[in-house]
Amino acid sequence: MSRPPRTSSTITKKLLVLTSALTLTACSQAPATQEGTQTASAPQTGFPVTVENCGRELTFDRPPSKVVTGYHPSLETLLALGLSDRIAGRTFFGESAFLPGQKEQYDKIPQISETIMLPQKEVMLAQGADFVLDNAMAGFDTAGGYAGVAELDAAGSPVYILGGWCSPEETLQYTLDKTFTDLRNLGKIFGVSERAEKLVGALQGSLADAKKRVEGRTPVKVLATDGGKGPVNAYGGSGVTNQMITAAGGVNVLADVKGDYTEVSVEEVSAAQPEAVLVSDYATLRGEDMPSSPAKAEEAFAIAKNSPAAKEKRYLALPVAAQHPGYRNILAITDIAAFLHPDAFTR
Template identity: 75%
Template sequence: MRRLLVLLAALTLTACGQAPAVQESGPAAAPPAGFPVTIQNCGRTLTFDRPPAKVVTGYHPSLETLFALGLADRVAGRTNFSESAFLPGHRELYARIKEISPTIMLPQKEVMLAQGADFVLDNAMASFDAAGGYATVAELDAADSPVYILGGWCSPRETLEFTLEDTFTDLHNLGRIFGVPDRAAKLAAGLRAGLDDVRERIAGRPPVRVLATDGGRGPVNAYGGAGLTHQMITAAGGRNVLEDVEGDYTEVSAEQVSAAQPEAVLVSEYATLRGETTPSVRAKTADTFAVVRNSPAAADRRVLALPVAAQHPGYRNLLAIADIARFLHPGAFPA
């Protein structure tokens, strides 16, 4: 689990909420066209008789994926997003939605169950850990608040097995769940076209040796040869210098990182945590160049800040591949 999520899991929400008033139910309406819909997620079978109308989202990439599908009006509650990089047009949509947690984590159990959500979307299991005081997936299912985890990040093993195709699977699944399959297909087609454009532009160019890091001088927090960040580097025309290191987000000795001789560096950029600050990109870059001081990347001061939101499941990671490709192969993207 990412260091950011580990830090945030220790934070608790003390605000309280009230359960929605019980309303008398009338005759059951017939399911809309195309329903019921059945989806597999995290080894569970989810069946929807109608599109969700009162959604709660966890970490921001889940919310912005719904924004991309034109579903902002279905979201009744969201967590906080304090990172600087909102996608274009998203800050205004975000500001209109009720904040139910001051961190990226979902609120504590009682507050979460009181939301009365008919769908919960997140991209990691950290917010469903009973030991942390959170409502579990089973408890939310029992409360008719089914949970969908993006990217198949349902366990540490499945996080390592992530491929970019999982993002497309999520888009199509969400399109079916919300009754907008054509909208999802159009979004997916546009994203595939963007990836195809990158692939054509970088074809025949030698891969650039890339170190993806979250800082540290020893050990170094870095991204190994499995998972989402590794997939993004490869798709953007890079070669992960730690591709032989098992794991996704992991610790690597300074000696091994130094010996890798990267030509370019990606540094994770993320938020302020309720009065605490994570190391800045500038500080992490300084630490990294101190470790790889004899590398081509340090000599050229070649670094790109990569929002950590793009390193979690959600459609933003497909957009970020083009940004990384421009950084690695500027000649393939003339102005």
């Protein structure tokens, strides 16, 4: 199977890389059901609430009780907020890199798509969701047979996109603080603001600790790659991965390359002379078009063969789910920082 053609949408590129390894059979899925969901009765204390997302105002008269989530970072963000009982349907997650304690919760939630993408229009509308959470607009592309945001809104299934990834341009404008904004907004929407604030505080503390540990140290020159022998699939100077590298005490050797997930020439990679390599890891998704992380690292080392990273075979497999907006990308910064500056984490 060949790698799907790239489009102008950054998130579409990454999602299509994932879905190319899977078979789309979502149309045969039955609508999800959820026992014990809240009834649409009298308004609850603290409601209605209104939040802004993708230039739209979303108003909720009560907490959602029949939620559908898209690609896994959206699901795990709700799980981190203790909202598993509100989730009526989820997409497939083909990676083994679950966050601690979340695999058991994932297994209990009905799967409505056998890919990481939301199901096609008819199946999606049949869910009867009262809230849809995802971190990409790709799953709402009507030209691709998906239910559009406006269609879902009209059906009573308002859509929220994490990280402000509402357009290709806004994807490039991502900053880490948007994760905290999302958590606070979700706290309001679900009536768990106190819980959300505690999670934000814990994540901010983790981020501050990582930054303090690497403060004053010489930044490590990092190449972030998703493999390729030429051109190379890599991460430029905009977006979530670049932000994570910087926060972890690194400097992106492709910071001058416009874009987030993009293609660069072998000459650019060879000349970059990275000291360390981050490799997007798809874990259980393997095959001709989905090489392993060690194989992708070896591709990078072969191209930048005289670099410090190649000489030391220094790379970190980074779960690709951490390279999307959501709770996990803040956690991953500590892992990257410990990889780049191990001596800063020995005390």
